[in-house]
Amino acid sequence: MSLLNPVNIPLSLYIHMPWCVRKCPYCDFNSHAVPDGQLSMDLEQQYLEALVADFETQVEMAQGRSIHSVFIGGGTPSLISAQGYQWLFDRLKARLDFEDDCEITLEANPGTVEHDPFADYLAVGINRLSLGVQSFDPEHLQRLGRIHSANNALDAIQQARQAGFERVNVDLMHGLPQQTEEQALTDLKLAVEHGATHISWYQLTIEPNTVFFRTQPVLPQDEVLEHIQEQGEAYLKANGYVNYEVSAWRKEKSSAHNLNYWQFGDYLAIGAGAHGKVTRPDGVYRFQKTRLPKDYLAKVPAEHVQMKRIEAEELPFEFMMNALRLNEGVAAAFYAQRTGLELDELNQKLMQLREKKLLIADSQRIACTEQGHIFLNSVLEAFL
Ligand SMILES: C[S@@+](CC[C@H](N)C(=O)[O-])C[C@H]1O[C@@H](n2cnc3c(N)ncnc32)[C@H](O)[C@@H]1O
Ligand code: SF4
Numbered sequence: 001m002s003l004l005n006p007v008n009i010p011l012s013l014y015i016h017m018p019w020c021v022r023k024c025p026y027c028d029f030n031s032h033a034v035p036d037g038q039l040s041m042d043l044e045q046q047y048l049e050a051l052v053a054d055f056e057t058q059v060e061m062a063q064g065r066s067i068h069s070v071f072i073g074g075g076t077p078s079l080i081s082a083q084g085y086q087w088l089f090d091r092l093k094a095r096l097d098f099e100d101d102c103e104i105t106l107e108a109n110p111g112t113v114e115h116d117p118f119a120d121y122l123a124v125g126i127n128r129l130s131l132g133v134q135s136f137d138p139e140h141l142q143r144l145g146r147i148h149s150a151n152n153a154l155d156a157i158q159q160a161r162q163a164g165f166e167r168v169n170v171d172l173m174h175g176l177p178q179q180t181e182e183q184a185l186t187d188l189k190l191a192v193e194h195g196a197t198h199i200s201w202y203q204l205t206i207e208p209n210t211v212f213f214r215t216q217p218v219l220p221q222d223e224v225l226e227h228i229q230e231q232g233e234a235y236l237k238a239n240g241y242v243n244y245e246v247s248a249w250r251k252e253k254s255s256a257h258n259l260n261y262w263q264f265g266d267y268l269a270i271g272a273g274a275h276g277k278v279t280r281p282d283g284v285y286r287f288q289k290t291r292l293p294k295d296y297l298a299k300v301p302a303e304h305v306q307m308k309r310i311e312a313e314e315l316p317f318e319f320m321m322n323a324l325r326l327n328e329g330v331a332a333a334f335y336a337q338r339t340g341l342e343l344d345e346l347n348q349k350l351m352q353l354r355e356k357k358l359l360i361a362d363s364q365r366i367a368c369t370e371q372g373h374i375f376l377n378s379v380l381e382a383f384l
Pocket of ligand 2: 019022023027028029074075076132
C-alpha cells in the first residue's frame with residue numbers, strides 16, 4: 001500500500017441532529033423523541049456548543065482542506081432555529097474555510113411545528129432542502145406514524161420553492177404496508193408536479209429494533225413491489241429525472257454531498273452518533289461519535305467512540321460498495337488515489353465481471369452495466 005495524499009480528496013462535513021417530535025415506527029436512525037415535543041432554546045444552544053467543541057477536535061483531520069459540502073441530517077434538523085444555524089456556521093467557518101460554492105443541505109420535516117420559515121434557512125446560507133415527505137396519502141402517513149398531513153407536505157414543497165430554494169429534494173418511501181401500485185405512483189406524481197428538483201425514492205425496509213419489526217405490518221407482494229419499481233422508474237424517466245444512484249433521481253445537479261460519499265471521499269462528522277471517514281498518509285480511517293444525545297452532552301467535546309483504520313484487505317470492497325451504487329460509476333483513477341492500492345491488483349476479478357457483462361472497467365472508468373446494477377450484491381461479493 002502506497003502513502004496516501006489527502007489533499008486531492010474532497011472533504012465534506014456531516015452534522016447530526018438527533019431529535020424528532022415523535023419517533024416513527026419504521027425508523028432505526030439515531031433519532032429520539034424530544035421531551036414535550038419541542039426543543040427548548042437552552043437545549044438547542046447546549047447542543048450547538050457541543051457541536052463546535054466536537055468540530056474543533058477534528059480540524060487537524062482536514063489537513064489543509066476546505067469544506068466541500070455540508071449535510072445536516074437527523075433526526076429532524078429543522079427543529080433547530082435558523083438563528084441557531086447562523087451561530088453554528090459562524091463558528092465552524094472561523095475554524096475551517098467552506099469552499100465558495102459549498103452545498104449546504106438541511107433535512108426538514110414538513111409538519112408546521114417542525115421547521116422555521118424556509119426563507120430564514122436560506123438567509124443563513126443553507127442552499128438545499130431535503131424534505132422528509134414519505135407519502136402524500138393520509139392513510140399511509142397515519143400508518144407510518146407521521147405527524148404531518150398530505151397538505152403540509154404539498155405546502156412544504158411549494159413554500160420551499162417560493163422561499164427561493166432552487167434545490168429541493170423530496171424523500172419518498174414505497175412498498176408501504178398495503179400500498180397499491182397506483183398509490184405509489186400518485187406519490188411520485190405529486191412530488192414531481194409540486195416542483196421537487198430531486199427525489200430520493202426508497203423502498204421501505206423493516207429494520208430490527210423498530211415497532212414495525214415487532215408488529216410486522218403486511219407489505220405488498222413481491223410482484224406488486226416489482227411493478228411499483230418498474231412503473232415508478234419509467235414515470236420518473238419520462239418526466240426528465242435522471243437516476244444517478246440506486247435510489248437517487250435528479251432533475252438538476254446531483255447531491256454533491258452524497259456523491260462524495262459514493263466516490264469514497266472524506267467527511268468529518270459532528271453530533272451524536274455521527275460517522276466520519278478521513279484519509280491520512282498511512283491509511284483510511286473511520287470514526288463514530290457517542291450515540292445517545294445525553295452522553296454526547298455529558299462530556300464536551302465528545303470522544304470518538306471508535307477510530308479505526310480500514311484494513312488494506314477490506315478497502316477494495318469498501319470502495320466498490322460505494323462507487324458501484326453510482327450509475328456512471330467513478331473515474332478509475334479514484335481507486336488508487338483514495339485507497340492507496342493499485343487497480344491492477346484487481347485485474348482478474350475485473351476481467352471475470354467484464355466477461356459476465358456485469359461491469360465496465362477500463363483505464364478511465366469503473367461502473368456496473370445495467371445488468372450489474374440489478375445483481376449489485378453478487379458483483380460486490382467478488383471484492384470480499
Ligand atoms: C434520516 S431519515 C430523516 C428524514 C426526516 N427526519 C424524515 O423522516 O422526514 C432520511 C430518510 O430515510 C428514509 N427512511 C427512514 N427509515 C426508512 C426505512 N425503514 N426504510 C426505507 N427508508 C427509510 C426516509 O425516506 C427518510 O426521509
Ligand atoms: S421523523 Fe425521520 S428521523 Fe425522526 S423518527 Fe421519523 S423517520 Fe426517523
